[in-house]
Amino acid sequence: MDHHLQRLRTDASIIADAVRTGPLDAAVAACPGWDLAELGRHIGFIHRWARLAAAGGAAPDTDLIDAPPPDHQLAAWIEAGADDLIAVLSELDPDQPTWHPFPVPKVASVWPRRQAKETMIHAWDAVHAIGGSPELDPAAAADGVAEYFEVIVPRIIARTGRTAPTGVMAIRFTDSGDPLVVRNDDGTSVVLDPTAAHDTEVVGRADDLCLAFWNRRPLADPPQHPLAEAWLGFGGN
Numbered sequence: 001m002d003h004h005l006q007r008l009r010t011d012a013s014i015i016a017d018a019v020r021t022g023p024l025d026a027a028v029a030a031c032p033g034w035d036l037a038e039l040g041r042h043i044g045f046i047h048r049w050a051r052l053a054a055a056g057g058a059a060p061d062t063d064l065i066d067a068p069p070p071d072h073q074l075a076a077w078i079e080a081g082a083d084d085l086i087a088v089l090s091e092l093d094p095d096q097p098t099w100h101p102f103p104v105p106k107v108a109s110v111w112p113r114r115q116a117k118e119t120m121i122h123a124w125d126a127v128h129a130i131g132g133s134p135e136l137d138p139a140a141a142a143d144g145v146a147e148y149f150e151v152i153v154p155r156i157i158a159r160t161g162r163t164a165p166t167g168v169m170a171i172r173f174t175d176s177g178d179p180l181v182v183r184n185d186d187g188t189s190v191v192l193d194p195t196a197a198h199d200t201e202v203v204g205r206a207d208d209l210c211l212a213f214w215n216r217r218p219l220a221d222p223p224q225h226p227l228a229e230a231w232l233g234f235g236g237n
Contacts, residue, residue, distance in 0.1 A: 004112035011123035012082035016075040018126035026129040041068040047081040056113045103154045141206035142177025163187030165230035170198035173206045200225035
């Protein structure tokens with residue numbers, strides 16, 4: 001199985017286990033107004049929405065998505081949605097045309113990675129909500145930082161009209177993953193450009209850096225540079 005789909009299955013199970021453990025009214029700090037039950041309903045919906053989109057190659061009809069069940073059945077509903085999504089994504093040719101709402105090439109390889117990262121971050125949210133101290137897999141976290149700049153930041157810019165911090169920032173992981181260099185010349189054209197000379201560097205464990213860029217947990221020793229500070233405050237979805 002594709003490594004993204006393996007990670008998706010693991011993290012969906014983590015969310016389901018957190019929902020079984022509860023309490024379901026535990027607040028989700030990174031998602032204001034959400035409790036654990038709402039997070040479970042969100043991830044179950046998203047997995048079903050993504051399955052329809054990937055299977056049909058078009059924006060899905062949300063009327064075809066089954067409603068969340070009563071809370072005592074929520075964990076099983078999350079697992080069933082993840083299983084059905086993985087089954088569809090497992091059959092996709094990564095290079096085949098598809099539909100998705102992100103301003104990147106419309107090919108099917110976007111779906112496993114995007115759903116794995118969405119599920120990974122929300123698995124962290126779920127465990128954190130019930131008092132755990134979760135850590136992200138280092139390789140998945142390093143790729144989560146790359147995907148943040150490749151997919152999520154362009155999506156934020158396209159949806160909101162916000163401009164992103166300009167300049168060149170290097171990101172170096174101390175435990176896993178190749179260094180990244182983020183270049184943005186005009187506020188909107190954010191690219192990973194390993195050839196660019198950087199203005200500042202952010203260094204740390206992949207887990208810490210991923211959670212910081214996704215606005216889940218601040219760095220213990222953040223860099224004192226305006227560009228790094230601006231990116232660390234830019235936020236995720």
